[in-house]
Amino acid sequence: MAKYIFFTGGVASSIGKGVAAAALGAVLEARGLTTTIIKLDPYINVDPGTMNPAQHGEVFVTHDGAETDLDLGHYERFLNRRMSRRNNCTAGQIYERVIRRERSGEFLGETVQVIPHITNEIIAFVEQHDEGHDVVIVEVGGTVGDIESQPFLEAIRQMRLRRGPGATLFAHMTLVPQVASAGELKTKPTQHSVRDLREIGIQPDLLLCRAADEVPASHRRKIALFANLSEERVFGIPDVDMIYRLPLDFAARGIDAAVCAQLGIETAAPDLSAWRRFRDDAGRRAAEVVVGFVGKYPNPNQSYRSLVEALDHAGIHTGRKVVIEHIDTEETADIAARVAACDAILVPGAFGARGVAGKLEAIRAAREQGKPFLGICLGMQLAIVEYAVNQLKLAGANSVEFDAATPHPVIRLEQEQEDGGALGGTMRLGASKCRLAPRSKLHEIYGQDVIAERHRHRYEFNNEFKEGFAASDMKMSAWSDDERYCEAIELSGHPWFIATQFHPEYESNPHSSHPLFKSFIKAAAED
Template identity: 50%
Template sequence: MTRFIFITGGVVSSLGKGLAGAALASLLQARGYKVRLRKLDPYINVDPGTMNPYEHGECYVTDDGAETDLDLGHYERFTGVPSKQSDNVTTGRIYQTVIRKERRGDYLGGTVQVIPHITNAIKEFATADLEDEDFVLVEIGGTVGDIESLPFLEAIRQLGYELRDNAIFVHLTLVPYIAAAGELKTKPTQHSVKELRSIGIQPNILLCRSEQPIPPGQRRKIGLFCNVPEEAVIQALDVRSIYEVPLSYHKEGFDVEVLKAFHIEDAPDPDLSKWEDIMDRVVHPEGEVNIAVVGKYIELQDAYKSLTESLVHGGIANRVKVNIKWLESSIFDDEEITPASKFDSIHAILVPGGFGERGAEGKIKAAQYAREHNIPYFGICYGMQMAVIEGCRNLANMPNAGTSEFGSYDPNVVGLMTEWTRGNKTETRSEDGDLGGTMRLGAYPCDLLEGTQVREIYGQDHIQERHRHRFEVNIAYRDVLEKVGYKFSGLSPHGDLPEIVELVDHPWFIGVQFHPELKSKPFDPHPLFSSFIEAALNKSRLV
């Protein structure tokens, strides 16, 4: 029988419910259990695909092409379990599903209401598409008390009643430290649990975020007022790295209390050796490298969450500390700011994905500087396209080259792709169609050419990587670019879509149309990021 763990949050947002769920899942996994993680998001958008990164951070893409919440990235990075379309749902998608049923007459003319129709749809989502998982961890987005969360909280209340001994509730709260008084305050947690209990949910375990250790007396007080055993009041202190969270939670007995709540007494001891090795590499690096990330959304670094973590993973693989220098690409629009002034102490340059014209010329200048100064360059999606445009302009005698994403150029070496194949199905889109779900999304195959750098990095001929884009480099310019030193080293199986471009006479200059950061993990770093950080390390030794 599958057991469900429902994770809610209170007091304030951004306490780390997704990270808590991912860490707990990894602890259960370390004991030999099979886990699955899901996220219920209260916002009305159907998915985060059309949301500005400043609004919601990164849009994480799964193998099956779902645009999902960034917490699913945490889930995959901590457990290695691939997320699916069925692991993330929003209020918008729930209501869309119910309204479609109503229009079809599925409710036989009955009055459609939040209870039971919306809550039933939520429950169906939370319990559907499961195999033989031992534990399913379900995170409810937002904060208890938010009006948007009420249908989701009511749904999990009902599930808790229906599943009885096979469901528990974990509530994440904040125990703030008031410096002026020199005290930790438990009242916010008490009020948050009171709010949760008012809608019929009694938490089994409290996970209390705090900057200071919570004394036993305070934990007893929290347990007494919240009707939770003292030992089930778990302190969640700040740690040196997010990859220390599983070790920290185990030390505090979080996984033990979860098993106790399910009356599981014969669980095997966890094997945490891989997390101990990861932390040893993080805490005791044998060098460091400086990476410049030239992006468009750097004011909110959650917009590049998977990218940041993948660079860390590359550092773990090479046992070095990775220092990231965030650069807003539009700063290079100012003629007085030169790339040389910003890349002086940089060992490698990464240009990530993005949309729109703002900052594009700055990314092109970054690619040019890396090419001309033999600095390792990693262009991802948009970053690959800008590198190709730069090569066309400055090496292939096409000074007006550009992309149709920004308008009409002569020539448009990057253009809107209107038709492509996914499996046995042809997918199409039009320039004036809806933005949501119209991109090439999810995992697609790529063939690597023999004798190329990427073939050596991957160590295999065929790969599958995740995509999220509307525009493609035009294969018609392959010969022109290869004559000036570029190599189209990765192609779609039919050979019509460039997936990877590399610069032949350069230490490390690679552009990829896909998003390798979406598949990197601390215990299994993506080969491109491992190689990129190694190239940066080699560059640092030459400086």
């Protein structure tokens, strides 16, 4: 049976609990252990697919088509392994399953309660990973004290009772803030967080204390006293300039050694040579390339996390430092000038009409200025719309998402979506094969005839316009395996102009940068 590490958080959200869990998993893998990570999300939504990414962050899509929390992207990139729908669970999913079972009479007249029915369902979800793994890391979303988190915290408390301290470990991450006016770190929030955790029956086995700088030994001793821990089990986790330094940092601090000691695991020292090579390659970057990130969400680091990471991976593997310049698509006056100031332009996926006019302006500017251009999902659809209007002279051409009465619907709703109905989980999701056109730029980049990439969309190119585009410089360079869907386009006579309906960013990782992004950054460096 697997051994379990339960990651909880306190004081504040967004302090890097998911990244820390992934980094620890990477170090344990470097010790030769087979590791996986689960994210338990307390929100009532069944999945994040209908949530605003500006509020919740990016929706990550797994290979098998689950819409999940962005932390699963970190898990994949650190462990260099695909996650699946089995690696993410929400309170909405848990309650939905229990209610479905109650409606079918499975509980035989029992009063259905949070304890034991909801907690048992959570435990059953977690324990399905027992086989095939030495260690399972379970990240509980949110912070201690959240009402939504209580059933999940109760479930992991019960798992400690069932399995014992030798098979389970509680790792608690808190924020140690610095009060600028006082010029000192404050440990009181961490003390309160640990107290709240202990009140519900969970004694942390080690503490990870996030701070802007190193947490002094005197502060760690004080925290250890209040947390009922030895000082050796309290670790300071200062900010780093790149998250992929964390496996090396964790090993240097002995976090993995403390985990193995608690769980009674004996292994060789971790082989972190791949992470050292990546760190060294990142440190050797000299020249910068500026990528204009054309979107309506002002914080790409959260709303488009996988894209930001994929660009950074490509920069490291091509020796360039990628600087992202956000171009606000709701301010259209100077977009052409802002495009001209960048080395390359990227238009990512999105939903809704807000900001579309600005994106179309940016695409036109990139096309006319000869700027390297990469469009993804909506970025491809808008590249088709822009070309149809300005080059094919199809007046009023548009996507039916933005104009249902357009005379030239070059982008239409997928046939499977035409009946309408629920929005959540109904898009084209997950990986599917597509065939690359011979002698196309895309075929040259991938070096393959058939690829498999992940999707998340409900609109597509309208094949009724296929012949009109075939006679132009805009070529359909990839089609779905069944030839129903156009999967990618490219522009002849342009230095580098490619757009894909799929999301290649989900397949990029630090050790093996995605070929499409590497080619894009190389083209940007040559511009």
